[in-house]
Amino acid sequence: MEEKTIAGVKVALNEEGYFTNPEQWNEEIAKEIATEEGIELNDKHFEVLNFLREKFNEGEVLSIRKVGNSGIVNIKELYQLFPGGPLKKSSRIAGIPKPSSCV
Amino acid sequence: MTIKKEENPLKKVCVICAKGSIEDVYATLVMANGAVMEGIEAKVFFTFFGLDAITKNRMKKLKTATLGNPAMRMPGGLPFPSLLGVLPGVEAGVSLMMKKGMEKLDIPPVEEFLEMIIAGGGEIYACKMAAEMFKLEKKDLWDEVIDIITVGDFYAMCGGENTQIIFT
Numbered sequence: 001m002e003e004k005t006i007a008g009v010k011v012a013l014n015e016e017g018y019f020t021n022p023e024q025w026n027e028e029i030a031k032e033i034a035t036e037e038g039i040e041l042n043d044k045h046f047e048v049l050n051f052l053r054e055k056f057n058e059g060e061v062l063s064i065r066k067v068g069n070s071g072i073v074n075i076k077e078l079y080q081l082f083p084g085g086p087l088k089k090s091s092r093i094a095g096i097p098k099p100s101s102c103v
Numbered sequence: 104m105t106i107k108k109e110e111n112p113l114k115k116v117c118v119i120c121a122k123g124s125i126e127d128v129y130a131t132l133v134m135a136n137g138a139v140m141e142g143i144e145a146k147v148f149f150t151f152f153g154l155d156a157i158t159k160n161r162m163k164k165l166k167t168a169t170l171g172n173p174a175m176r177m178p179g180g181l182p183f184p185s186l187l188g189v190l191p192g193v194e195a196g197v198s199l200m201m202k203k204g205m206e207k208l209d210i211p212p213v214e215e216f217l218e219m220i221i222a223g224g225g226e227i228y229a230c231k232m233a234a235e236m237f238k239l240e241k242k243d244l245w246d247e248v249i250d251i252i253t254v255g256d257f258y259a260m261c262g263g264e265n266t267q268i269i270f271t
Binding site (some may be wrong): 014016061063064065066068074075076078079083084085086087088101102103 | 105106136139140141142161208209210211215217218219222223235269
């Protein structure tokens with residue numbers, strides 16, 4: 001576990017860079033992590049991030065399929081928004097733990 | 104557990120599916136989809152009975168073998184008597200239970216799973232020899248199948264650094 005200052009806020013991350021305390025997240029932090037990943041966040045990105053955070057808070061196990069059925073984006077669009085590992089990247093940017101689903 | 108990351112990561116998987124039971128096909132689909140989810144390129148080659156998974160009139164009707172399957176269990180975990188497997192309807196019932204169990208785990212039906220792989224940039228191919236053997240043409244196969252190709256064509260796609268071939 002490490003502490004890192006992102007967008008002026010000290011946040012706790014695990015070894016793989018995922019938030020250990022999702023409460024510390026805000027939109028500015030998300031933008032900065034996304035920039036590290038080479039992604040510039042737009043409204044659609046934020047809709048996905050908020051969906052993920054909401055479902056995480058409800059205790060759901062997240063999967064690409066669930067995001068695809070959310071009505072926000074289809075799976076292909078999700079891959080375009082977060083290229084090269086959509087669920088993991090979006091989860092990291094959304095400040096929630098690493099997804100544990102295999103599908 | 105902390106997963107130790109390989110410094111020199113996997114870039115491409117080529118998955119071969121040669122069997123047509125639910126669990127064999129899903130092994131392929133899970134491995135291929137798992138790859139694209141991680142940003143790893145995936146190419147999938149369906150051959151022999153595996154072709155059922157991408158044949159229009161069969162892909163929705165895959166079954167689990169209730170005969171000759173020593174790992175079969177009754178609900179609750181008791182051994183599944185082999186003789187039960189021969190009764191009419193048992194294979195269909197068991198297959199339906201498998202499908203329901205997977206749906207509960209958010210594992211999609213075959214066609215939707217294939218669509219997920221394609222959405223992630225994965226590519227689906229059919230084996231020429233097996234297609235000829237089963238008298239299948241491109242029109243009999245799922246529309247998103249890129250082509251019917253030879254083993255040599257498939258191997259030609261499987262080159263490159265950090266590529267693995269997976270046979271399920």
